[in-house]
Amino acid sequence: MKKIEKVILGSLVVGTTVSSSIVFIQxxxxxxxxxxxxxxxxxxxxxxxxxxxxxxxxxxxxxxxLEYSQDKLWVKVKYNNQYVWMCAKYIKKVENSNETDKKLGDYKTKEKLNLRKGPSTDNIITLTIPKGNTIEVIDFSCDNNWAKVNYNNQTGWVSNTYIEKITSQGDNDVSKYEDHITTSSVNVRTGPSTNYKKIGVLSKDVLVKPIGFDKYGDWVKFNYNGKESWICKSYLKKVSDNNTLYTSENVNLRTSSSVNSTKICTIPKNAKVSILSYNSDKTWAQVKYNDKSGWVIAEYLTSKATQNYKLGTTTTRLNLRDLPNLDGKTLITMPSGASIKIYEEKNGWLKVSYNNIVGYCVAVYVK
Structure with missing residues (x-):
């Protein structure tokens, strides 16, 4: 009798295993x-x-x-035109529900955060992003635990635990921000507080085109030397006079926001133009000039109060410093033959601007 019971029980176990395997596959x-x-x-x-x-x-x-082993412990897949098997215990289904979908766009780091080559702690750290910095999320890992991001022209992966979506002040609506000019010399920083690293200095009456604000509205985010940077709003004022700006150089008026588009005319230096709109990253401005409308490169527009300057050229590689002496911190090294704006000369040092970075350099190496 016991033998019969064992046979029946064994049949039930086999039947259950086969049945669950069929359900799993179906x-x-x-x-x-x-x-x-x-x-x-x-x-x-x-x-x-x-x-x-x-x-x-x-x-x-x-x-x-493509197929599971009979015990469901192994899975067959096609990889590089060949069929291979791998352990099924360590595969997870990709969820497509709206609950697991996350929004792409600008995020803020909640802590110091490692940027890695791939979506796991096994991958190499390429750099560490400071707390409070803005990153652009362009993708998420399949398990939604990691985000693929752009930061300072580098792409990598960060943990989702330490980032939060930026929603305050309508940061994605850059078109609503008015242009500002500096009211005095002011430091440019990597984040929205004086705790962040200083990366440059803007002199008085420099045009600033905001692309965002911190959540308190005390700091302005803008493009500085090709990177997103921050400046204290206390040192800025709005450009008024019905959105009227002036050209800082001779600049081409074009049919669209591209240097490959057709040139309509050349607007001379110090000409007055009316701002109609900007492109998404505010690198181009749509303007009206003498009843003609078109696009110009935005960096050649400024307020009327721009400082007077003359142009110069470096004769060798030359350090641009934050102070007019050799103890000053090097802000950038200018290449030989670089075109710079010279504002003043004192005690053998020049106050100059190069790539929108204002600083000091030795006068003898400039002609």
Missing amino acids: AEKLGETQYYLADNLNMRKGPGTDYISIGTLKKGTIITP
Whole structure:
């Protein structure tokens, strides 16, 4: 009697195993449903550790199951035009529901944050992003634990735990921000407080085109030397006079916001133009000049109160410093033959502007 019971019980166990395997496979569409690797996994010739490993796939790689082993412990996939097996325990289904979708765009770091080559702590750290800095999220990992971001012209991955979406002050609506000019010399920093690193100095009456504000509205984010930077709003005032600006150089008026577009005319230096709009990153301005409308490069527009200057050229590689002496910190090294704006000369030092960075350099190396 006991032998019969064991046979019946064994049949039930086998039946249950086979039945659950069928349900497991029927619950998804083989060859269509996507999974991602929750860890680095070996690719093997067959469904077991007895089979030879022919390589490793990295954590986060997307796979599409084609077949499962009878015990459901191994999954067969196609990779590089060959069929391989890997452990099914470490694959997770890619969720497509709206609940797991995250919004792309600008985020703020809540703590100092490592930028890595890939979406795991196993990947190399390329740099550390300071707390409070703005990053652009362009993608998320399959498990939504990591974000792919752009920061200071570098792309990498950061943990989602330490970032938060920027929603205050309508940061994405850059068109509503009015131009400002500096009311005195002011430091440019990497973030919205005096705790952040100083990366330059703007002199009085320099035009600033805001692209965002901190959540308190005390600091202005703008493009400085090709990077997103911050300046204290206390040292700024709005440009008035019905959005009227002036050209700081001879500048071409074009049919669209591209140097490859057709030139309408050349607007002379110190000409008055009316601002109609800007492109998304405010590098081009649509203006009206003598009843003609077109686009000009925005960096050649300024307020009427711009300081007088003359042009000069460096005769060798030359350090631009924050003070008129050799103890001053080097802000940037200007190449030989660089065109600079010279504002004043004193005791053998020049106050100059290069690539919108204002500082001091030795006069003898400028002609």
